[in-house]
Amino acid sequence: MRRIMGIETEYGISVPGDPMANPMLLSGQVVSVYAAALGIRSNQTSWDYAFEDPLHDARGWHLSRSDADASHLTDVEDPTLANVVLPNGARYYVDHAHPEYSSPEVTTPRDAVIWDRAGETVALESVRLLAERPGERPVNLYKNNTDGKGQSYGTHENYLMPRRTAFPDIVRHLIPFFVTRQVICGAGRVGLGVDSRVAGYQISQRADFFEAEVGLETTLKRPIINTRDEPHAVADLYRRLHVIIGDANQFDVASLLKLGTTSLVLGMIETGHLTQDWSMRRPVQALQTISHDPGLKATVELLDGRHVTGLDVQWMYHDAARAWLDRRGNDPVPGATEQVMTLWAEALTRLGTDVMSCARDIDWVAKLQLLESYRSRDRLDWDDHRIAAIDLQWADVRPEKGLVHRLRDRGRTRELVAPEEIRAARDTPPEDTRAWFRGRCVSRFSPAVVSASWDSVVFEVPGRSSLQRVPILEPERGTREQVGILIDESADVSTLLTGLAGPAES
Amino acid sequence: MPAQEHARSQHREGEPPEAPEPPPAPPAGAAVKEGLTDDIDSVLDEIDGVLESNAEEFVRGFVQKGGQ
Numbered sequence: 001m002r003r004i005m006g007i008e009t010e011y012g013i014s015v016p017g018d019p020m021a022n023p024m025l026l027s028g029q030v031v032s033v034y035a036a037a038l039g040i041r042s043n044q045t046s047w048d049y050a051f052e053d054p055l056h057d058a059r060g061w062h063l064s065r066s067d068a069d070a071s072h073l074t075d076v077e078d079p080t081l082a083n084v085v086l087p088n089g090a091r092y093y094v095d096h097a098h099p100e101y102s103s104p105e106v107t108t109p110r111d112a113v114i115w116d117r118a119g120e121t122v123a124l125e126s127v128r129l130l131a132e133r134p135g136e137r138p139v140n141l142y143k144n145n146t147d148g149k150g151q152s153y154g155t156h157e158n159y160l161m162p163r164r165t166a167f168p169d170i171v172r173h174l175i176p177f178f179v180t181r182q183v184i185c186g187a188g189r190v191g192l193g194v195d196s197r198v199a200g201y202q203i204s205q206r207a208d209f210f211e212a213e214v215g216l217e218t219t220l221k222r223p224i225i226n227t228r229d230e231p232h233a234v235a236d237l238y239r240r241l242h243v244i245i246g247d248a249n250q251f252d253v254a255s256l257l258k259l260g261t262t263s264l265v266l267g268m269i270e271t272g273h274l275t276q277d278w279s280m281r282r283p284v285q286a287l288q289t290i291s292h293d294p295g296l297k298a299t300v301e302l303l304d305g306r307h308v309t310g311l312d313v314q315w316m317y318h319d320a321a322r323a324w325l326d327r328r329g330n331d332p333v334p335g336a337t338e339q340v341m342t343l344w345a346e347a348l349t350r351l352g353t354d355v356m357s358c359a360r361d362i363d364w365v366a367k368l369q370l371l372e373s374y375r376s377r378d379r380l381d382w383d384d385h386r387i388a389a390i391d392l393q394w395a396d397v398r399p400e401k402g403l404v405h406r407l408r409d410r411g412r413t414r415e416l417v418a419p420e421e422i423r424a425a426r427d428t429p430p431e432d433t434r435a436w437f438r439g440r441c442v443s444r445f446s447p448a449v450v451s452a453s454w455d456s457v458v459f460e461v462p463g464r465s466s467l468q469r470v471p472i473l474e475p476e477r478g479t480r481e482q483v484g485i486l487i488d489e490s491a492d493v494s495t496l497l498t499g500l501a502g503p504a505e506s
Numbered sequence: 507m508p509a510q511e512h513a514r515s516q517h518r519e520g521e522p523p524e525a526p527e528p529p530p531a532p533p534a535g536a537a538v539k540e541g542l543t544d545d546i547d548s549v550l551d552e553i554d555g556v557l558e559s560n561a562e563e564f565v566r567g568f569v570q571k572g573g574q
Binding site for chain 1: 546547549550552553556557558561562564565566567568569570571572573574
């Protein structure tokens with residue numbers, strides 16, 4: 001099924017030999033060095049936080065004048081506020097004490113994987129650029145979600161939903177799904193408890209950091225369902241479901257399943273297909289119970305009294321999705337949907353038979369297989385430093401150090417996307433969302449693009465004293481089909497804006 | 507998906523499910539490597555070569571501030 005969505009990844013950041021290095025400053029350097037290499041401004045003014053009522057209607061979006069005067073936008077280079085839009089339409093910025101890559105909006109799970117992996121190459125390039133600085137220590141980035149010492153940082157998903165879907169329905173039907181989804185998309189973690197005080201291995205990076213069922217928080221008392229409601233789109237029509245419970249994935253199958261199955265479950269909720277109540281007793285505890293049992297035998301209790309495993313619950317959602325899809329028959333992207341359904345059934349079947357048979361597909365299984373082999377060879381306990389080191393180095397973005405890269409190069413991962421697709425996605429936006437307009441404007445007209453955000457691009461136009469803001473409130477407006485030629489053929493920003501404001505071309 | 511339904515019903519009865527269908531072919535151009543079964547020992551040997559030399563110091567030095 002088709003849906004506007006995206007993945008945000010906060011990267012772990014570390015300077016070898018200098019654990020006290022300021023992570024805000026380092027994160028700012030990570031973003032700034034990459035932006036500078038592309039010739040993009042990276043100061044805080046380059047993200048457009050404001051939004052104004054539009055004056056002018058133009059082909060689905062609006063053209064408006066900003067009160068801000070160009071002369072007010074002097075560059076104040078505070079690296080901790082680095083915040084840019086990349087040529088592929090992504091946002092790359094400092095979030096708290098981590099560099100974050102927020103992928104551009106895509107419409108299929110496979111595209112979500114492609115543009116998320118493009119973010120890995122952005123992170124790698126930042127590391128490489130920083131390593132070239134003479135006399136400075138290198139900075140390393142890690143695609144994981146915890147330091148194992150009590151701190152966690154997120155990998156969030158965003159899904160556009162119709163506003164009319166009742167939030168209580170979302171909560172009721174999503175919690176059992178989110179509690180159990182980790183069996184197909186957990187990234188695996190050494191240590192139990194937020195500070196790893198109990199030795200062992202668990203399925204999820206994030207499970208131990210959740211304390212509530214529903215709430216607005218993302219950094220304290222993290223909830224299974226986050227209620228943040230910033231649609232970054234026409235608020236009357238859309239809600240943007242902000243999902244904070246996921247792990248950072250490096251395996252394509254797990255990543256595709258994370259996005260694909262969640263989108264399908266949302267589709268079932270939106271259409272009222274899910275009628276049975278699979279609510280759990282104590283879902284936060286259930287989340288951790290399932291995470292702490294890589295053998296997948298642990299059961300949790302539903303409100304109706306049944307005791308079920310994580311796999312059982314996933315099969316319930318899978319079978320409901322199968323029935324829903326068979327009845328529906330109007331899927332705009334049936335191939336993409338069938339890929340999700342096939343991989344979902346295959347993963348659940350394999351996990352129920354022989355967990356290790358998923359070692360090519362699912363992060364937590366691959367990591368467990370590697371760690372168990374290592375432990376067995378060297379007779380190591382779970383609390384050995386080498387085991388913890390492998391868990392961290394697993395996520396190093398550098399191919400020569402990152403253990404997932406080592407497995408991939410040996411053909412031990414199932415790749416769903418091609419290297420050339422990832423390379424292209426680093427510099428090119430998805431064609432079928434407003435990310436095309438945003439990213440291509442950055443590529444084509446920087447430095448006239450003084451700021452941009454999810455729902456606007458602001459231009460400085462020669463000969464005009466005020467800035468020109470182009471709102472892009474409809475996520476599916478501003479596609480390559482709609483504006484590709486106009487952007488390519490506009491010699492300058494003035495021509496572009498005239499073209500946007502002009503009569504619609506069919 | 508009759509094959510999957512079949513596997514599912516077996517799963518429900520507590521029987522080992524049928525072997526899953528072969529994975530779909532990767533898209534054209536995807537990296538397809540032969541020799542998927544290279545033994546795990548050689549993987550471990552390679553990891554020995556790239557693992558941070560002082561594991562204890564590396565783990566102790568990996569300290570993050572909380573994020574979202």
